[in-house]
Amino acid sequence: MPDHTSDRAGLRGDCRRCFGLCCVALPFAASADFAIDKPAGRPCPNLGGDHRCGIHAELRTKGFTGCTVYDCFGAGQKVSQLTFGGRDWRTGPPEHARRMLDVFPVVRQLHELLWYLTEALTLPAARPVHAGLRRALDETEALTRRGPEELGALDVGAHRQKVNPLLLRTSELVRAGTGGRRKNRRGADLMGARLKGADLRGADLRGACLIAADLTGADLRDADLIGADLRDTDLTDADLTGAFFLTQPQLNGARGGPGTRLPGSLTRPVHWAAGF
Incomplete structure (x- = not known):
């Protein structure tokens, strides 16, 4: 199992290795954050055939501030390159695309948990729960490496409830050091x-x-x-x-x-x- 405590590069979005999943899977509504409406599963009109945003340098000025604050915690490249082996959502039958877009938000939630668990393991005050945090980290990482069908059926909420007591205890231990x-x-x-x-x-x-x-x-x-x-x-x-x-x-x-x-x-x- 890789040592996530020393390098969180894999928990940061890398659009170069992703098939623009966030630009397809996620919905948004016309507002101060988005210039248009877009339902989940429909590609953003600014997404090119190369899976790159055509207005990336002008997102804020063109009314897509919401895109500039989003990060997938590295889920995009994992789903694109590992879960689906480099086969994009445009390839194959509609079922393939649907499954890929369903799996992406699941892995995104798991990667966010990996971010918290990885950070908790860097905090000296949380040493009393480091063993439990490491087990939770390894288990969460293993979940992200499951196949599309298993990921699609995964109850992320239940897994989060299992991990949350460790994060709460980490918080208590760290904040106790501030005194007062x-x-x-x-x-x-x-x-x-x-x-x-x-x-x-x-x-x-x-x-x-x-x-x-x-x-x-x-x-x-x-x-x-x-x-x-x-x-x-x-x-x-x-x-x-x-x-x-x-x-x-x-x-x-x-x-x-x-x-x-x-x-x-x-x-x-x-x-x-x-x-x-």
Whole structure:
């Protein structure tokens, strides 16, 4: 089994090795994020015959901001190259395409779990549960390597419920190291909240709605951000050093700047510099 704790390259989308699965499998509705309606299973009109986006460099200016914040956690290339052996959805009967598009979101969910489990294994404070995390990691990786029919029938929710207690315990162990009274904002509705300069060190923000919240200059060190909705959240000059279970799609949906401090595993979104 590969050592995921040292290299998460396989858990990042690589469009060069994918058949544009997210551009076909996923639906979207005309909104601030998408310029048009598209049902699940229908190729986006911007998708070319080479499985590449024809407006990739202009997605934001042409009204497809939603595409720029999405990441498949590497599921696209795994389904394209491993699960279906390099045979694209345009090849063969409709059943082949349908099965491929059904499997993609399943593997995407499993890869997101792999991201969290891999990160948890890098956290020294979580050492008491490292053995359980490693077993869960290996089991989840094995699931992603099953055949199309098995993946299509997989109950991802049940597997997530099995893994979640380990992630919760990891969160408790890491946040306990911050000392003091740690804020519990799990699942809180903080849409548009004014939290400028807030002390959120070691806070539990799992599943919190922070859409359009003002977190400029906030201290989010060692905060648990799994599932937090950061769309249009202002993270200018915020400190997310050591924040965990934070993903690239969450960051891509937020706003920030050169003064925003990030965990080393994530990259500063390009559109932050452009002021979008």
